[in-house]
Amino acid sequence: MRYYAHPEEGLDLARINAVVEEAFAAFGRDEVEMPPKVYVNLDGGDFRTMPAYIPSLGLAGVKIVNVHPDNPACGLPSVMALLVLLAPATGMPYAVMNATMLTDLRTGASGAVAARHLCRRQDDLEVGLVGAGRQAEAQLEATAAWLGIGRIRVWSRSEASAEAFVRRCDRFDIETATLERVVDCDLLVTTTPSRTPLVSNDWIRDGTHINAIGADAPGKQELDPAILVRARVFVDDPRQAVHSGEINVPIAAGQYRAEQLAGTLGEVVLGKKGRQSDAEITVFDSTGLAIQDLAIARVALEGPDRGIELPFP
Amino acid sequence: MRYYAHPEEGLDLARINAVVEEAFAAFGRDEVEMPPKVYVNLDGGDFRTMPAYIPSLGLAGVKIVNVHPDNPACGLPSVMALLVLLAPATGMPYAVMNATMLTDLRTGASGAVAARHLCRRQDDLEVGLVGAGRQAEAQLEATAAWLGIGRIRVWSRSEASAEAFVRRCDRFDIETATLERVVDCDLLVTTTPSRTPLVSNDWIRDGTHINAIGADAPGKQELDPAILVRARVFVDDPRQAVHSGEINVPIAAGQYRAEQLAGTLGEVVLGKKGRQSDAEITVFDSTGLAIQDLAIARVALEGPDRGIELPFP
Numbered sequence: 001m002r003y004y005a006h007p008e009e010g011l012d013l014a015r016i017n018a019v020v021e022e023a024f025a026a027f028g029r030d031e032v033e034m035p036p037k038v039y040v041n042l043d044g045g046d047f048r049t050m051p052a053y054i055p056s057l058g059l060a061g062v063k064i065v066n067v068h069p070d071n072p073a074c075g076l077p078s079v080m081a082l083l084v085l086l087a088p089a090t091g092m093p094y095a096v097m098n099a100t101m102l103t104d105l106r107t108g109a110s111g112a113v114a115a116r117h118l119c120r121r122q123d124d125l126e127v128g129l130v131g132a133g134r135q136a137e138a139q140l141e142a143t144a145a146w147l148g149i150g151r152i153r154v155w156s157r158s159e160a161s162a163e164a165f166v167r168r169c170d171r172f173d174i175e176t177a178t179l180e181r182v183v184d185c186d187l188l189v190t191t192t193p194s195r196t197p198l199v200s201n202d203w204i205r206d207g208t209h210i211n212a213i214g215a216d217a218p219g220k221q222e223l224d225p226a227i228l229v230r231a232r233v234f235v236d237d238p239r240q241a242v243h244s245g246e247i248n249v250p251i252a253a254g255q256y257r258a259e260q261l262a263g264t265l266g267e268v269v270l271g272k273k274g275r276q277s278d279a280e281i282t283v284f285d286s287t288g289l290a291i292q293d294l295a296i297a298r299v300a301l302e303g304p305d306r307g308i309e310l311p312f313p
Numbered sequence: 314m315r316y317y318a319h320p321e322e323g324l325d326l327a328r329i330n331a332v333v334e335e336a337f338a339a340f341g342r343d344e345v346e347m348p349p350k351v352y353v354n355l356d357g358g359d360f361r362t363m364p365a366y367i368p369s370l371g372l373a374g375v376k377i378v379n380v381h382p383d384n385p386a387c388g389l390p391s392v393m394a395l396l397v398l399l400a401p402a403t404g405m406p407y408a409v410m411n412a413t414m415l416t417d418l419r420t421g422a423s424g425a426v427a428a429r430h431l432c433r434r435q436d437d438l439e440v441g442l443v444g445a446g447r448q449a450e451a452q453l454e455a456t457a458a459w460l461g462i463g464r465i466r467v468w469s470r471s472e473a474s475a476e477a478f479v480r481r482c483d484r485f486d487i488e489t490a491t492l493e494r495v496v497d498c499d500l501l502v503t504t505t506p507s508r509t510p511l512v513s514n515d516w517i518r519d520g521t522h523i524n525a526i527g528a529d530a531p532g533k534q535e536l537d538p539a540i541l542v543r544a545r546v547f548v549d550d551p552r553q554a555v556h557s558g559e560i561n562v563p564i565a566a567g568q569y570r571a572e573q574l575a576g577t578l579g580e581v582v583l584g585k586k587g588r589q590s591d592a593e594i595t596v597f598d599s600t601g602l603a604i605q606d607l608a609i610a611r612v613a614l615e616g617p618d619r620g621i622e623l624p625f626p
Contacts, residue, residue, distance in 0.1 A: 003316065003409075005624040038348045040364045042373055042401045049364040049375050051353045060355055062362050064375050064397055066404020074403065080626050082397055082406045084377055088355045090387065091379020093395045096316075096409060100626050308623065311318040313393050313413050 001094050002307030007300035008101035013109070013145035016299050017116075019057075020109035021269055023295035026056050027237075028266025032291050036239045039217075044068050045078075046217075052290035053088065059294040061085040063099055067217070069193070079103065083297055093312065097297060106296040107288055108138030110236065110265065111189060111211040112146050114284035117268045118234070118275050119187050119209045123148035128182040130198060130222065131191035132156035132165035135213060139189045140169060153177040153185065157192070179203075190214050190222040201226035206279045212246040213286045223283070225250035231281035232262040234273065240287040247285055314407050315620030320613035321414035326422070326458035329612050330429075332370075333422040334582055336608040339369050340550075341579025345604050349552045352530075357381050358391075359530075365603035366401065372607040374398040376412055380530070382506070392416065396610055406625065410610060419609040420601055421451030423549065423578065424502060424524040425459050427597035430581045431547070431588050432500050432522045436461035441495040443511060443535065444504035445469035445478035448526060452502045453482060466490040466498065470505070492516075503527050503535040514539035519592045525559040526599045536596070538563035544594035545575040547586065553600040560598055 026032050033053040039046050045068030053060040065081035072078060081099035086092060119125060125147055129136045132154050143149065152174040156162040162176040182188075183203040188210045190199060201224040204210075210231070214222045228250055235241035242251055242258050250256035263273035265284060275282050339345050346366040353360050358381030366373040378394035385391060394412035399405060432438060438460055442449045445467050456462065465487040469475040475489040495501075496516040501523045503512060514537040517523075523544070527535045536559055548554035555564055555571050563569035576586035578597060588595050 003623050033353045035351045035353065038351055038362070038364055040346045040348065040366050040373065042366055042399075042404060043368075044402055045404050047364070047373065047375075047399055047404050049351070049362050051351055051360070051362040051377075053353050053355055055356075060353065060360065062360075062375070062377050064364075064399070064406065066399060068402075068404045071403055076403050076405060077626060080405055082409075082625075084395055084397075086355075086360055086377070086379060089357055089381075090384055090389050091355060091358050091360050091381045092389060092393055093377065096395075098625050310316050310621065312395075312411050313390060 001096065001310045001312035003310055004095065004097040004300065004305050004307045007097045007303060007305045008105055010304040011299055013142050016105055016109045016296055017112045017142060017146055019295040019299050020106060020292050021113045022057065023054055023291040024113060024266045024269045026054050027291055028264060028270040028272065031056055034290050037290065044070055050290035050293060052294055054291055054294055057295065057298060058088060059085065059298055060088045061294055061297065063290055063293040065103060083293055085297055095301065097300060099293060102293065102296050102300060104134050104138040106292040107135060107213060107286065108142030110286055110292055111139040111213060112142040113269065114211055114265055115143050115187055115209060116146050118282045118284060120207050120275060120278045121186065124150035125187050126150050126185040127152045128185035128188045129154040130179065130182060130188065131214060132161045133191060135191040136165065136189065137168065139191060139211060139213065153182040155179045155182040192222055193220065194222045195219055197221055197224045199223045199227065201230060204281060208281050210283045211286065212283055215246040215248065216287050217244045218248055221246060221249040225255040227281065228256050228283065231283045232275065233283045233285060234262055234265055234268055235285045236265050236287055236289050238264065241285050245285040245287040314409065314623045314625035316623055317408065317410040317613060317618045317620045320410045320616060320618045321418055323617040324612055326455050329418055329422045329609055330425045330455060330459050332608040332612050333419060333605050334426045335370065336367055336604040337426060337579045337582045339367050340604055341577060341583040341585065344369055347603050350603065357383050363603035363606060365607055367604055367607055370608065370611060371401060372398065372611055373401045374607055374610065376603055376606040378416060396606055398610055408614065410613060412606060415606065415609050415613060417447050417451040419605040420448060420526060420599065421455030423599055423605055424452040424526060425455040426582065427524055427578055428456050428500055428522060429459050431595040431597060433520050433588060433591045434499065437463040438500050439463050439498040440465045441498035441501045442467040443492065443495060443501065444527060445474045446504060448504040449478065449502065450481065452504060452524065452526065466495040468492045468495040505535055506533065507535045508532050510534055510537045512536050512540065514543060517594060521594050523596045524599065525596055528559040528561065529600050530557045531561055534559060534562040538568040540594065541569050541596065544596045545588065546596040546598060547575055547578055547581055548598045549578050549600055549602050551577065554598050558598040558600040
């Protein structure tokens with residue numbers, strides 16, 4: 001068994017996108033074992049356990065990930081993760097990975113997969129970013145590895161964060177803007193921990209694709225529910241999305257029904273479902289799947305971090 | 314974060330029993346967070362993910378454990394486990410343990426806790442062992458750390474295994490015997506992977522306490538269902554037991570109803586439930602709880618294995 005402290009270093013983002021896309025395809029073919037993630041509440045947050053098996057990739061394992069919003073005050077990330085890989089034939093654990101940064105990257109990759117299949121064009125995309133944290137950056141970098149990015153506008157509740165984001169990403173054509181101006185784009189990416197809608201339906205132009213990434217627990221939402229009703233909405237996993245995705249609050253409030261969902265990203269990747277006209281709005285509601293973690297772990301095993309040997313069993 | 318390769322070495326069994334008993338008490342007071350374990354099927358077996366949080370002990374974490382019956386043919390244990398502990402206040406993983414042997418020990422401890430509270434006497438116990446593997450030994454050793462053990466009889470489907478067990482445990486007054494003779498005792502401990510009942514109701518004398526340990530997945534059973542109907546049956550967790558404990562097959566076959574259960578071991582430890590007469594049969598149906606793993610991990614952290622430092626986050 002080996003421990004990988006920095007498995008995210010030196011990985012190729014396009015390769016991650018491709019393997020994550022393959023995992024979604026396996027899910028779309030109903031060829032993965034993946035129970036919904038399990039939540040355990042702690043004092044200042046919670047942790048989630050995410051087991052899965054992808055036979056076609058020979059990958060089995062579990063991610064353990066916490067969410068503690070107050071951690072930055074004591075110098076720790078809010079979200080930290082550990083991933084354990086098991087050999088499917090024997091059940092033996094053979095890799096333990098620090099998956100904190102991998103989690104950012106694999107979520108970014110799912111956005112890139114959705115954008116490739118659901119944006120109405122693949123080049124000179126006008127991008128709007130609502131939220132300017134680590135995940136906004138991961139989404140932008142992963143998408144840029146596959147699609148042509150044009151003008152980017154970014155908004156954050158904290159203006160300083162938005163400005164820092166612009167400086168960090170200055171290899172792009174990027175600027176801060178008002179929320180309303182940011183939302184008017186081809187590809188809108190929302191990555192905030194909001195519990196009230198930030199993005200108004202009136203601001204969204206026809207043809208926009210939205211990657212709704214922030215809502216990943218009950219009570220979280222970023223979009224005006226009217227957007228969901230107007231749009232064709234795809235989810236990663238309906239079982240998780242109704243409970244903790246962007247649609248969870250509107251469903252609980254009777255503003256949206258699970259039956260209105262257009263399908264899963266897996267079905268989109270397989271070409272079974274997708275955008276039907278240039279004018280329609282599409283939404284990808286991401287909650288994060290264990291198969292994404294397995295997929296990126298496979299890429300990490302090929303990467304420069306060779307790990308530390310640990311005695312087992 | 315530290316990795317513990319041999320956390321089971323040098324631990325005091327009575328101390329393990331005490332902390333496992335404390336965990337059951339917390340469960341009995343409804344003071345733990347513990348979703349039922351989640352199963353993922355693999356090619357030659359499965360793996361289970363077991364998260365939990367015990368606020369009163371300050372312990373949170375996840376055990377990952379596989380069951381691959383054919384592993385011994387390739388020189389690996391059928392069951393291997395890894396345990397991850399998280400700091401409740403921050404969610405940060407601080408310990409990863411090889412929990413293969415800890416799993417044996419903590420299951421043994423739950424048997425000892427049940428025997429202390431449910432056997433009609435605490436000294437010179439006549440013990441019957443059905444099954445002669447690692448778990449039979451763990452049950453015997455844990456129980457001997459708390460109760461006075463008299464004559465032991467052991468039976469295994471393989472006579473050679475039973476004889477090897479007698480040699481391993483020759484510090485006790487122990488012998489092999491026929492199944493019928495083994496079953497006639499004060500404390501019966503069943504630890505086989507059987508899928509058909511081995512122990513006939515007619516063989517069980519009044520007043521026996523049975524630790525039914527072997528059945529831990531759908532389809533497994535060791536006891537004649539008539540024993541369950543005749544006995545006062547306690548489980549570790551009703552949600553797991555109906556699905557994968559000794560009662561799972563009789564419930565599926567309509568021979569037993571979950572409503573007939575007498576209570577949980579947690580309630581027994583708290584004195585809310587228990588044996589009501591010297592004559593009645595009592596059964597503890599063990600499926601294995603994540604809180605037992607957290608409890609033994611706490612004892613292991615106090616043990617001689619100081620672990621290997623790993624960089625995280």
